[in-house]
Amino acid sequence: MSESIKLGLFTYDVKNGLGLIGYNVDEHEHAHIVVETSKCNDCSHMMCVWGCPAQCYNFRDQGLEEMKFQYEDCVECGTCYIMCDQGAVSWNHPRGGFGITYSQG
Amino acid sequence: MDDETDFDVIIIGAGFAGASTAFQLLKEGVEGDRILVVDRGEPIGSKNLTGGILWGRELDDYEEYLGNWEMDCPGIERCINHKKVGFLNNEDALFIEGRFASWDGTGGTDEPSQRSSWSVLRAKADAWMAEKMEEAGIFVMGGMKIDQLHIDGLDHDSYEARDLTDPSEDSGKGSAQKWKVDNLPKELVDKIRNGSISGIVQDGEVMTSKVVVIAEGSNSVLTRAYHFDSMLHAQSKDDMLLGVKEVIHLGKEKIDERFNCFAGDDERPPSGMAMELALSLYRDMSHDAWEKYPNTKGLYPRCGGFFYTNRDTVSCGIIVQLKSLPEGLHTYDLYQAFKAQPAIAALIEGGEAIEYGGHLCPEYGLHRMPHRFTRDGAVVVGDAAGLVFANGMQIQGMNNALHSGKLAGKAIASCIANGDVSAKALDATYTKSLKASYIFRDLKRFEPATKFLNNPANFTWVPELVGKTANRVFREIGEEKVPAEKVLRKVRKEMRAKNKANKKGMGLFSLLKLALTGRKL
Numbered sequence: 057m058s059e060s061i062k063l064g065l066f067t068y069d070v071k072n073g074l075g076l077i078g079y080n081v082d083e084h085e086h087a088h089i090v091v092e093t094s095k096c097n098d099c100s101h102m103m104c105v106w107g108c109p110a111q112c113y114n115f116r117d118q119g120l121e122e123m124k125f126q127y128e129d130c131v132e133c134g135t136c137y138i139m140c141d142q143g144a145v146s147w148n149h150p151r152g153g154f155g156i157t158y159s160q161g
Numbered sequence: 162m163d164d165e166t167d168f169d170v171i172i173i174g175a176g177f178a179g180a181s182t183a184f185q186l187l188k189e190g191v192e193g194d195r196i197l198v199v200d201r202g203e204p205i206g207s208k209n210l211t212g213g214i215l216w217g218r219e220l221d222d223y224e225e226y227l228g229n230w231e232m233d234c235p236g237i238e239r240c241i242n243h244k245k246v247g248f249l250n251n252e253d254a255l256f257i258e259g260r261f262a263s264w265d266g267t268g269g270t271d272e273p274s275q276r277s278s279w280s281v282l283r284a285k286a287d288a289w290m291a292e293k294m295e296e297a298g299i300f301v302m303g304g305m306k307i308d309q310l311h312i313d314g315l316d317h318d319s320y321e322a323r324d325l326t327d328p329s330e331d332s333g334k335g336s337a338q339k340w341k342v343d344n345l346p347k348e349l350v351d352k353i354r355n356g357s358i359s360g361i362v363q364d365g366e367v368m369t370s371k372v373v374v375i376a377e378g379s380n381s382v383l384t385r386a387y388h389f390d391s392m393l394h395a396q397s398k399d400d401m402l403l404g405v406k407e408v409i410h411l412g413k414e415k416i417d418e419r420f421n422c423f424a425g426d427d428e429r430p431p432s433g434m435a436m437e438l439a440l441s442l443y444r445d446m447s448h449d450a451w452e453k454y455p456n457t458k459g460l461y462p463r464c465g466g467f468f469y470t471n472r473d474t475v476s477c478g479i480i481v482q483l484k485s486l487p488e489g490l491h492t493y494d495l496y497q498a499f500k501a502q503p504a505i506a507a508l509i510e511g512g513e514a515i516e517y518g519g520h521l522c523p524e525y526g527l528h529r530m531p532h533r534f535t536r537d538g539a540v541v542v543g544d545a546a547g548l549v550f551a552n553g554m555q556i557q558g559m560n561n562a563l564h565s566g567k568l569a570g571k572a573i574a575s576c577i578a579n580g581d582v583s584a585k586a587l588d589a590t591y592t593k594s595l596k597a598s599y600i601f602r603d604l605k606r607f608e609p610a611t612k613f614l615n616n617p618a619n620f621t622w623v624p625e626l627v628g629k630t631a632n633r634v635f636r637e638i639g640e641e642k643v644p645a646e647k648v649l650r651k652v653r654k655e656m657r658a659k660n661k662a663n664k665k666g667m668g669l670f671s672l673l674k675l676a677l678t679g680r681k682l
Binding site: 070073074076077078090100101102103105106107108109110111117131132133134135137138139143144145146147148149150151152153155156157158159160161 | 201202203206207208209210211236282283284285286287303304305306322323326327328329339363379380382397398401403405407408456457474483486487488489490491492493496514515516517518519520521
């Protein structure tokens, strides 16, 4: 197999893709997802990190000591809520009019 | 009686399931100004995402409201007359292609009934449907997120909406998950879980109705919170798929040319191609990941690819079975690897990505449906009820959403006319007709598909074996020709020898088992 198509070496900046989406970001106090990051320290699998298609969760995969979560880029799919079995993720839809705005869908 | 409640029916979610319910209610004689449809998107449709192909002509049932939806709805993109199934490994791609003149084929047919599937972009389609609902006299409100349902005799201030989604302090792991709401007084919890639903609460304001229809879509907070689906299900990554897709702009001419599409005319929509792919792209990525995260060693992500042509864009994406996702692999990287596969890269060459997105898709099958579809004064329809059919080659949710909406509309109208909207009455009409409908019959018939799909072979060595075999069969290298069967055996032998992990998995017995489940598809 030639090196050029060895897909294991893939690195991609997903934030480029996210730049294409329209958002109307709500204030912090109304964040639709709240993560109790203290619970993440005991988590052995970080499945939210691997599942999230928008890289909202950054942790040991990025060399961080602590879970760093940001809701702003969330595409509201709900994957993290399903993947987390530590009871750390509280998930609600954003307030009406806020969050992601798909124009194609 | 009409004055007792603000509306006859409140529908949460203006997607296909919600819109279908609303239109059917109109058809049954419910006045438009007695129907309220709320959606959290502003504009409506802006929260929705599909792969996506709409199957069937269910929208024809609402012709009086939608008119010539095939030509007029901006989100109904191309009529699919051209279907491809593919097997991809890192290097090879084998496609099986069907072009069907009778499906509005090469030159286009004048017979609309032959056009039975469309590529769809939901943000545009839903916005248009919402317009049509308003034109038909239905109240439609966008930008409204519903926090709580109104329950008879329950003060909505006695619990927070957040209680319904926040894990409780003593939350266990996995299936033992508990919720803040579990810590409330038992009487209150019983009311929340089993009380009679009679409206919605938004920003502390109550709007009442005889029946509430939950058409929230796959990530349905309300279905979980109000215990249509058990909390156990809500926390499980089993039978949930994540779709990651991009909409890539290529321009209409380029698409017509590259995919051999009929350009469309004044009376007929343009035709298009739909492609579904079995992927074994992730071997190298998985092996890298296992080294760093040995916890999930041996696990390959089970992914399917899809590729659909829209009017001037293409929808290109993957579907990931969440339970099969190994540690160490980001879903967005899986998607990028798919895009970089040479056969896919060639199809999107020169294109510009204009939107990226992700969406959940339930793949419950019959064994993991919500345990109830109705409560006193409420029903759940569409994706929120998990009414999605998946057999590996296709995922059908939108037609099921439309159909369940239609059945709900009929049932609710008759229950309201009879003055009984209890769970029992709704079950006797809605749930009964749903279980007798093609949705459930399909799900039942394709139960073996779940087994087939859960076989990791389909996502690891089978596409590779098929691709490699085709590679050798199709190539002329000046050697003696051998029958395809012999090539297949040889490739299998080579693959087994090369990769120890395959050795057991690629045994004849497991091939036979796979074939036995596969033939039932």
